[in-house]
Amino acid sequence: MLPGIKQFDLSGKVALVTGGSKGLGQAMAAGLASAGADLVLSSRHGDEAQAAAAEIAADFGRRVVAVESDVTSAEAVEGLARLTLDQFGRIDILINNAGVNVRGPIDELSYEDFRHVQQVNVDGLWLTSRAVVPHMKRAGGGRIINMASTLGVVGLENRTPYATSKGAVVQMTRALALELAPFQICVNAICPGPFLTPMNIPIADQEQTRKFIVGAVALGRWGRLEEIQGAAIFLASDASSYVTGSLLTVDGGWTAR
Numbered sequence: 001m002l003p004g005i006k007q008f009d010l011s012g013k014v015a016l017v018t019g020g021s022k023g024l025g026q027a028m029a030a031g032l033a034s035a036g037a038d039l040v041l042s043s044r045h046g047d048e049a050q051a052a053a054a055e056i057a058a059d060f061g062r063r064v065v066a067v068e069s070d071v072t073s074a075e076a077v078e079g080l081a082r083l084t085l086d087q088f089g090r091i092d093i094l095i096n097n098a099g100v101n102v103r104g105p106i107d108e109l110s111y112e113d114f115r116h117v118q119q120v121n122v123d124g125l126w127l128t129s130r131a132v133v134p135h136m137k138r139a140g141g142g143r144i145i146n147m148a149s150t151l152g153v154v155g156l157e158n159r160t161p162y163a164t165s166k167g168a169v170v171q172m173t174r175a176l177a178l179e180l181a182p183f184q185i186c187v188n189a190i191c192p193g194p195f196l197t198p199m200n201i202p203i204a205d206q207e208q209t210r211k212f213i214v215g216a217v218a219l220g221r222w223g224r225l226e227e228i229q230g231a232a233i234f235l236a237s238d239a240s241s242y243v244t245g246s247l248l249t250v251d252g253g254w255t256a257r
Helices: 004-008 023-034 046-060 074-088 111-139 160-183 207-216 225-236
Strands: 014-018 038-043 064-068 093-096 142-147 185-192 247-250
Touching: 014 023, 014 074, 014 111, 023 038, 023 046, 023 093, 023 142, 023 225, 038 046, 038 074, 046 064, 064 074, 074 111, 093 111, 093 225, 111 142, 111 160, 111 185, 142 160, 142 225, 160 185, 185 225, 225 247
Parallel strands: 014 038, 014 093, 038 064, 093 142, 142 185, 185 247
Antiparallel strands: none
16 A cells, blocks of 8 residues: 555654744744654744744644754854754754845845845855755755745846845755765755745835736735645655655746746
8 A cells, every 4th residue: 555645744753944933934844843843943033933933832742942043154053953963863854944135226236235145045055954964864864955936947127136046046956966866865945936924025015016926926916824834844754755856836826927
């Protein structure tokens, strides 16, 4: 008999989620907890991480540890990996979700704006993956889920820092998938479209944004936070054991046009 729905069970698994204190990170963490995983949530804001961890633990009865950490610091992410191992003895799943966005025309942005986005979205992902990979290799496998974006595969004006960073995430995902396949570590990316996250709330009511949502998104609306959970559970579980180097687009049909 084939395993069916049992492939999605994450009982006994441990997931490390960067940027896990709010938005899509918190939603994905809650999704994994609902499937049975224990969690470490990291954020630059320790109080927010503590609040998210307490909420998820209360909702799903899983053990959730909150850590204040900065993904742009190699020392900090090495410590984050050690803490996860000290607390749980394993790291089965890494979700590289920490990210920032700076919007504006290129001639109105500073080089520091551009570099900051790359440091968090690209360098941070690379550093965190590097910290976790040796432990997954020793364990004989694992799952790495990188948060890319539809802007990693299509363009949008006034987004050069963010689109550049997410294009890099797409290519890093592919390269790392090939590198780690011999170790049974699957590496994939989720490409969200427009979700109404804290990052997007400041532009949600702009007329240009409303026209874009209606005109470009096939479903004609913002994504709801819970609508990212299925993709995360799938890529974290045994259900995706033959999936690596892939981009899973969750965008309401935006890139189908």
